[in-house]
Amino acid sequence: MRTAYAKARYESQMESPHEYFRYVAVLDQRTRPSHAKLHGTVLPKNDPFWDTNYPPNGWNCRCKVQVLTKRELERKGITPLADSSMLKNVADKDFAYNPGRVDKIEQIYEQKLSKFSTTNGSASKIFISNILAKTKDFNHQRDLYVWQRGLDSMVDNINSGNIIKDKNLQIAQIGMIKDSIFIQVKKFKPNISSKSISIYQNTILHILRDTKPNVKKPNIIELKSIVNILYFAKHCYFDRIHNNIIYYFLSSQKDEMINYVAVNLEHTVKKFKTDNFVVSVGKIPYKNYKSTLKELDKSGNSVYIKVR
Structure with missing residues (x-):
C-alpha cells in the first residue's frame, strides 16, 4: 500500500514547480537509525540519490518526502546539499528503487538481458526470452497486487471513517x-x-x-x-x-x-x-x-x- 501511495506521491511531486525534496522520517524508537539520520536532508529533486532512496526504503518504512521551493528554503533558513556524493544509501535490497520510476528500471533490466542474449548464442536467447516472458508476467502480477492493495485499503479506510487528509x-x-x-x-x-x-x-x-x-x-x-x-x-x-x-x-x-x-x-x-x-x-x-x-x-x- 505504501508503495502504491509513494508512486502517486512521486508523480505529483515531480509535476509540481517545487525544486527540492526534503527527507522526512518519523523520529521514534520504531524508525531505523539510518533513516532517522537522513531526516531533514534536502537535495534537488532530480538528484540521483532519489532513484534508489525515495521512501519507502524498507518493510513498514514510514518515511516520506516533502517538496519545497527555493524561496521556502530561504524563508526557513534551510541550506540544501549541492549533491548526494557524501550520503550513504539506506534502502533495503528489495526497496532500492524509486516506485515512481519502476518502469524505467525494468526497461534497463530488459536491455541488459537483451545484450547478454546477443553475445551468448541461440541457446541463451531462448533462455533470455523465457526470462523476459516471466518478468512481464511477474510485472503484471505485481501491478495487480499493488493496485488491489491500494484500492482495498482506501475502501476500508473510508468505510471506517478514516478520511485521508494528505492530498498526495x-x-x-x-x-x-x-x-x-x-x-x-x-x-x-x-x-x-x-x-x-x-x-x-x-x-x-x-x-x-x-x-x-x-x-x-x-x-x-x-x-x-x-x-x-x-x-x-x-x-x-x-x-x-x-x-x-x-x-x-x-x-x-x-x-x-x-x-x-x-x-x-x-x-x-x-x-x-x-x-x-x-x-x-x-x-x-x-x-x-x-x-x-x-x-x-x-x-x-x-x-x-x-x-x-
Missing part, C-alpha cells in the same frame, strides 16, 4: 487501459496520452454514502472488484456524448442488475492531477442494459461504441 495520498492508481481498448478509444479521442486509471478517495466516499436504495449501488465486494474488471475488461464501450469509457460487469448480488464503471479520460481532480479517473460506479437493471447500448444521438448515430 488521496489518489491511487487501480489499473491501466488495455492496449486494444486504447487503440480504439484513440480513434475518437486522439489527444489521450495516458493509459493509467486512477480513483480519487472522494469518489469512493460518495458511492459509500450515497442515499440510493442498496439495490441501486454497488456493495463493498463489487467496489473492490474494480481492479479485476479493468484488467480483464470483457465489456467496454466508448460514450461519444461524454467522451468517456464505461466498463460493464455482472452484479455479485441477486438483484437482476448489471454494474458499470465510468472512466473520464484526461480528467483533472481539484486542479491537482490529470489522469483517467473512475468517476462513478453504479448499477442499471439488466433488462435495460441492451436497450441502453442501442441509444442514438440526435443525428441518429450510436452513442455507445463497443471497444472491447
Whole structure:
C-alpha cells in the first residue's frame, strides 16, 4: 500500500514547480537509525540519490518526502546539499528503487538481458526470452497486487471513517487501459496520452454514502472488484456524448442488475492531477442494459461504441 501511495506521491511531486525534496522520517524508537539520520536532508529533486532512496526504503518504512521551493528554503533558513556524493544509501535490497520510476528500471533490466542474449548464442536467447516472458508476467502480477492493495485499503479506510487528509495520498492508481481498448478509444479521442486509471478517495466516499436504495449501488465486494474488471475488461464501450469509457460487469448480488464503471479520460481532480479517473460506479437493471447500448444521438448515430 505504501508503495502504491509513494508512486502517486512521486508523480505529483515531480509535476509540481517545487525544486527540492526534503527527507522526512518519523523520529521514534520504531524508525531505523539510518533513516532517522537522513531526516531533514534536502537535495534537488532530480538528484540521483532519489532513484534508489525515495521512501519507502524498507518493510513498514514510514518515511516520506516533502517538496519545497527555493524561496521556502530561504524563508526557513534551510541550506540544501549541492549533491548526494557524501550520503550513504539506506534502502533495503528489495526497496532500492524509486516506485515512481519502476518502469524505467525494468526497461534497463530488459536491455541488459537483451545484450547478454546477443553475445551468448541461440541457446541463451531462448533462455533470455523465457526470462523476459516471466518478468512481464511477474510485472503484471505485481501491478495487480499493488493496485488491489491500494484500492482495498482506501475502501476500508473510508468505510471506517478514516478520511485521508494528505492530498498526495488521496489518489491511487487501480489499473491501466488495455492496449486494444486504447487503440480504439484513440480513434475518437486522439489527444489521450495516458493509459493509467486512477480513483480519487472522494469518489469512493460518495458511492459509500450515497442515499440510493442498496439495490441501486454497488456493495463493498463489487467496489473492490474494480481492479479485476479493468484488467480483464470483457465489456467496454466508448460514450461519444461524454467522451468517456464505461466498463460493464455482472452484479455479485441477486438483484437482476448489471454494474458499470465510468472512466473520464484526461480528467483533472481539484486542479491537482490529470489522469483517467473512475468517476462513478453504479448499477442499471439488466433488462435495460441492451436497450441502453442501442441509444442514438440526435443525428441518429450510436452513442455507445463497443471497444472491447
